[in-house]
Amino acid sequence: MSIKEIVVPDIGDFESVEVIEVLVAVGDIVQVEDSLITVESDKASMEIPSSESGKILKLKVALGDNIAKGSVLLMMEVDETSPEVKEESPPPPAKKTEKIEREKMAPAESVTSKASVGKVQVHKPSPTASIDEVRFSKAYASPSVRRFARELGVDLGNVEGTSRKNRINRDDVKGFVKKAMATGGSGTALGIKPMPEIDFSQFGDIESQALSKINKLTGEFLHRSWVTVPHVTQFDEADITEMEAFRKQMSKEMEKNGIKITPLAFIVWAVVASLKAFPRFNSSLDATGENLILKKYYNIGVAVDTPNGLVVPVIKEADQKSLVEISQEIRELAIKARDKKLKPSEMQGGCFSISSLGGIGGTRFTPIVNTPEVAVLGVSRSKMEPVWNGAEFEPRLILPLSLSYDHRVIDGADGARFTTHLSKMLSDIRRMMV
Numbered sequence: 001m002s003i004k005e006i007v008v009p010d011i012g013d014f015e016s017v018e019v020i021e022v023l024v025a026v027g028d029i030v031q032v033e034d035s036l037i038t039v040e041s042d043k044a045s046m047e048i049p050s051s052e053s054g055k056i057l058k059l060k061v062a063l064g065d066n067i068a069k070g071s072v073l074l075m076m077e078v079d080e081t082s083p084e085v086k087e088e089s090p091p092p093p094a095k096k097t098e099k100i101e102r103e104k105m106a107p108a109e110s111v112t113s114k115a116s117v118g119k120v121q122v123h124k125p126s127p128t129a130s131i132d133e134v135r136f137s138k139a140y141a142s143p144s145v146r147r148f149a150r151e152l153g154v155d156l157g158n159v160e161g162t163s164r165k166n167r168i169n170r171d172d173v174k175g176f177v178k179k180a181m182a183t184g185g186s187g188t189a190l191g192i193k194p195m196p197e198i199d200f201s202q203f204g205d206i207e208s209q210a211l212s213k214i215n216k217l218t219g220e221f222l223h224r225s226w227v228t229v230p231h232v233t234q235f236d237e238a239d240i241t242e243m244e245a246f247r248k249q250m251s252k253e254m255e256k257n258g259i260k261i262t263p264l265a266f267i268v269w270a271v272v273a274s275l276k277a278f279p280r281f282n283s284s285l286d287a288t289g290e291n292l293i294l295k296k297y298y299n300i301g302v303a304v305d306t307p308n309g310l311v312v313p314v315i316k317e318a319d320q321k322s323l324v325e326i327s328q329e330i331r332e333l334a335i336k337a338r339d340k341k342l343k344p345s346e347m348q349g350g351c352f353s354i355s356s357l358g359g360i361g362g363t364r365f366t367p368i369v370n371t372p373e374v375a376v377l378g379v380s381r382s383k384m385e386p387v388w389n390g391a392e393f394e395p396r397l398i399l400p401l402s403l404s405y406d407h408r409v410i411d412g413a414d415g416a417r418f419t420t421h422l423s424k425m426l427s428d429i430r431r432m433m434v
């Protein structure tokens with residue numbers, strides 16, 4: 001055994017580089033080619049490997065130090081029996097243009113060089129919704145592995161390392177992704193272990209039925225929306241006694257022309273009027289989550305139940321259409337949806353969605369926001385209820401409303417104001433004309 005200084009090898013055309021990561025500690029046993037530190041220049045980052053095998057006695061560098069060829073990294077008690085590795089120059093750093101491309105893909109991992117010694121630069125976290133930046137930053141992995149993980153959208157806080165001292169390598173990240181794909185990604189974004197496989201046949205007869213493509217796509221979309229959007233649901237009611245009487249009268253008069261006005265058409269009208277009164281509900285957050293995009297058009301999505309699953313066709317420019325036109329368009333889109341003839345363009349561009357279960361039943365429910373929209377209205381079955389008019393109880397037709405919204409954009413007070421305004425529109429349809 002002997003004590004040796006482990007120095008920085010030839011690092012290319014750089015006078016000095018900054019230490020951005022120290023990968024070992026005093027007392028560690030390392031082997032030849034094990035990485036000791038990570039350094040970064042203004043062009044690329046690289047790991048400096050050990051030229052010897054042995055036990056680390058003392059570290060000579062710290063995070064933020066500037067080092068150059070020949071600088072002492074640490075003191076090591078060397079195992080004389082281990083083969084010494086011929087000092088070789090590390091791979092040439094990537095060209096500046098390559099670094100720029102990498103930074104476009106993983107902006108949170110870029111580091112700028114600094115003239116001052118001993119300073120550690122603090123970076124603004126990437127706006128990746130599924131990554132816990134604190135856990136990610138504490139994960140034991142090199143910058144190249146961190147960049148690789150960000151490109152794949154993997155939270156390193158959920159990955160188990162298999163290298164020395166549980167360090168995470170590229171194969172660990174790949175294995176994590178493969179496992180997530182095999183399990184459908186259930187719960188991985190939240191760090192929750194997937195459900196264990198269960199042989200249900202041991203309890204009785206079973207039948208396996210494959211999900212339709214619509215079921216799968218809808219499930220993935222709704223799951224993403226549920227785990228990334230802070231949902232709040234506001235419940236309210238609307239007295240639609242007069243509205244329903246007017247609807248039936250108009251439908252009877254137009255029946256000879258094959259026209260039928262649906263209650264949903266009135267709801268679309270009332271929603272448009274409410275969106276005009278509360279523009280924040282007719283918006284979307286941009287990709288960074290820092291800007292609100294207010295829309296000047298009114299495209300209303302209407303959920304349609306089909307044998308293969310839920311689809312949401314969109315009524316474009318609903319503010320420019322009459323009750324008759326909206327009723328006919330809803331009917332035509334519903335038929336197309338059930339016949340699998342909807343075009344992609346007929347399901348895009350929505351500002352706000354309506355999910356009506358009135359024809360089926362139920363009292364109230366909590367619909368999931370159809371992101372990137374910020375709110376969705378749930379409509380349940382209306383029923384006659386006794387309502388006190390100041391002198392006596394009288395029967396009134398009451399429609400239950402459930403408004404779910406993105407709490408990052410909409411406060412609870414505004415949610416209540418919106419449903420109150422919507423209720424007034426439906427309770428007195430003359431208000432929609434104003």
